[in-house]
Amino acid sequence: MRDMSTQSGFELSREHEEFRRTVRDFAEAEIAPHAARWDRDHHFPVDVVRKMGALGLFGLTAPEEFGGMGEDGDFTSLCVAIEEIGRVDQSMGITLEAAVGLGINPILTFGTAEQQQAWLPDLVAGTTLAGFGLTEPGAGSDAGATKTRAVLENGEWVVNGAKQFITNSGSEITSLVTVTARTGEREDGRPEISTIIVPSGTPGFIAEKAYDKLGWHASDTHPLSFQDVRVPEANLLGERGRGYAQFLATLDDGRVAIAALAVGCIQACLEMSLAYAGDRQTFGGPIGRKQGVAFQVADLEVMLHASRMLTYRAAAMKDGGAPMKDFKQAAAVAKLYATESAVTATRIATQVFGGYGFMEEYPVARFYRDAKVLEIGEGTSEVQRMLIARGLGLPVE
Numbered sequence: 001m002r003d004m005s006t007q008s009g010f011e012l013s014r015e016h017e018e019f020r021r022t023v024r025d026f027a028e029a030e031i032a033p034h035a036a037r038w039d040r041d042h043h044f045p046v047d048v049v050r051k052m053g054a055l056g057l058f059g060l061t062a063p064e065e066f067g068g069m070g071e072d073g074d075f076t077s078l079c080v081a082i083e084e085i086g087r088v089d090q091s092m093g094i095t096l097e098a099a100v101g102l103g104i105n106p107i108l109t110f111g112t113a114e115q116q117q118a119w120l121p122d123l124v125a126g127t128t129l130a131g132f133g134l135t136e137p138g139a140g141s142d143a144g145a146t147k148t149r150a151v152l153e154n155g156e157w158v159v160n161g162a163k164q165f166i167t168n169s170g171s172e173i174t175s176l177v178t179v180t181a182r183t184g185e186r187e188d189g190r191p192e193i194s195t196i197i198v199p200s201g202t203p204g205f206i207a208e209k210a211y212d213k214l215g216w217h218a219s220d221t222h223p224l225s226f227q228d229v230r231v232p233e234a235n236l237l238g239e240r241g242r243g244y245a246q247f248l249a250t251l252d253d254g255r256v257a258i259a260a261l262a263v264g265c266i267q268a269c270l271e272m273s274l275a276y277a278g279d280r281q282t283f284g285g286p287i288g289r290k291q292g293v294a295f296q297v298a299d300l301e302v303m304l305h306a307s308r309m310l311t312y313r314a315a316a317m318k319d320g321g322a323p324m325k326d327f328k329q330a331a332a333v334a335k336l337y338a339t340e341s342a343v344t345a346t347r348i349a350t351q352v353f354g355g356y357g358f359m360e361e362y363p364v365a366r367f368y369r370d371a372k373v374l375e376i377g378e379g380t381s382e383v384q385r386m387l388i389a390r391g392l393g394l395p396v397e
C-alpha cells in the first residue's frame with residue numbers, strides 16, 4: 001500500500017503524526033501480513049492483542065496510575081491508532097475500539113476506586129479484555145427496552161437474561177462484561193436501568209458459540225446468557241439507576257472511534273484503488289487513464305478528507321472539553337458521514353478492481369465485507385439521523 005500519510009487533510013499535532021507513524025509501522029509489520037489468514041480462519045489473534053497492549057494502545061485515554069499514557073495520550077491518539085490499525089485490518093481495529101471504548105471507558109468513567117484498581121491495570125495492559133453488554137434480542141436501537149433483570153438478594157445481584165452481538169465478550173482473555181439490566185421501576189413508571197460488572201467464569205454466565213458473521217471474522221463476538229448469575233452488590237457500576245445515562249455517554253465517544261475505523265477503511269480503499277488503477281491495463285493503457293475510473297478514485301479522496309476532518313474535529317472537541325450538546329452532535333455527524341462513506345468507498349474500490357475485487361486474493365474483498373457493519377454498530381445510520389435531527393431541535397420520535 002502506498003504511504004498517504006502526508007496527505008492527512010486535518011492538522012493533527014506533530015506528536016499525533018509521529019504516533020501515527022509508530023502505529024502504522026506496527027500495523028504493517030504485525031497485522032497486515034496475517035489479516036487475510038485470520039479472516040479466512042475466523043481466528044482471533046490473542047498474541048497480537050497482547051502486542052497492541054505492549055505498545056500502549058489500550059491505555060491511550062487512561063491515567064498513569066492504571067498503566068495508561070496519562071498526559072501523553074488523549075482521545076485523538078486513540079482515534080489515530082484505530083484508524084491506522086483499521087487501515088490494514090478492520091477486525092483488529094474494532095477489537096481495539098471496543099476494548100477501550102466499550103470495555104475500559106465505562107469502568108474508567110463510572111467505576112468506583114475499587115473497581116478501577118481491580119480491573120483496569122490488566123485491561124489497560126491488553127492482557128485482558130472487557131465486553132459491554134447492552135444489546136439484547138429485543139433491544140438494540142431501542143436499548144432502553146432491555147429485559148435482562150438484576151435483583152438484589154442478600155448482598156448479591158442475581159442477574160437473569162440474555163445479550164447479543166457482544167464484542168470481546170468470549171475470548172480466552174475476556175475478564176468481564178458490563179451488563180445493563182433492569183433493577184426496578186422509577187417513580188415515573190419507566191424501568192430503572194443499572195449496569196453490573198459480571199466477571200468471566202461466574203457460574204450461570206455463558207458466552208455462547210461465536211457468531212458466523214458477514215465480516216469482522218477475526219473479531220470476537222458472542223451471544224451471552226445469564227441464568228441466576230450471582231455477583232457481589234459492589235459490582236454495581238457507578239450509581240444505581242444510572243445505566244441509561246451511562247450507555248448514552250459511552251456510545252457518544254464510541255461513535256467517534258467507529259468513525260475513525262471508517263476513515264482507516266476509506267484510506268485503504270484509496271491506496272488500493274490508486275495502485276491498481278496505475279497497474280491494470282485495458283485498451284492499451286492503465287485503467288487510471290480512463291476518466292470513468294479516475295473520477296471514482298477522485299471521489300475516494302474527497303470522502304477520505306471529509307470523513308477524516310469530521311472525525312478529528314469531534315475528537316478534538318472531546319479532548320478540548322467542548323459543551324456536551326455540541327460534542328454529541330459532532331459525534332453523530334462524524335459517525336454517520338464516515339461510515340456511509342466507507343461503505344461507498346469499498347463498493348467503489350471493488351468496482352475499480354473488476355473481477356479481482358470479488359476474489360479473496362485481494363484485501364479489497366475483505367474490506368467490502370467488513371464495511372457494512374460500520375453503519376450498524378454503536379447506533380445505526382437511522383439512529384444517527386434521529387439524533388442529528390433532534391440536535392437541530394426537531395421533535396423527531
Ligand SMILES: Cc1cc2nc3c(=O)[nH]c(=O)nc-3n(C[C@H](O)[C@H](O)[C@H](O)COP(=O)(O)OP(=O)(O)OC[C@H]3O[C@@H](n4cnc5c(N)ncnc54)[C@H](O)[C@@H]3O)c2cc1C
Nearest residue numbers: 132133134135140141142165166167376377378379380382
Ligand atoms: C458485529 C457486531 C458487534 C456488536 N457489538 C456490540 C457490543 O459490543 N455491545 C453491544 O451492546 N452491542 C453490540 N452490537 C449491537 C449493535 O449496536 C446493534 O446491532 C445496533 O445498535 C442495532 O440494533 P439491532 O440490531 O437490534 O437493530 P434494530 O434496533 O432492530 O433496528 C433494525 C432496523 O430498524 C431501524 N430502526 C430502529 N429504530 C428506528 C427508529 N426509531 N427510526 C428509524 N429507524 C429505526 C434501524 O436503524 C435498523 O435499520 C454489535 C453488533 C454487531 C453486528
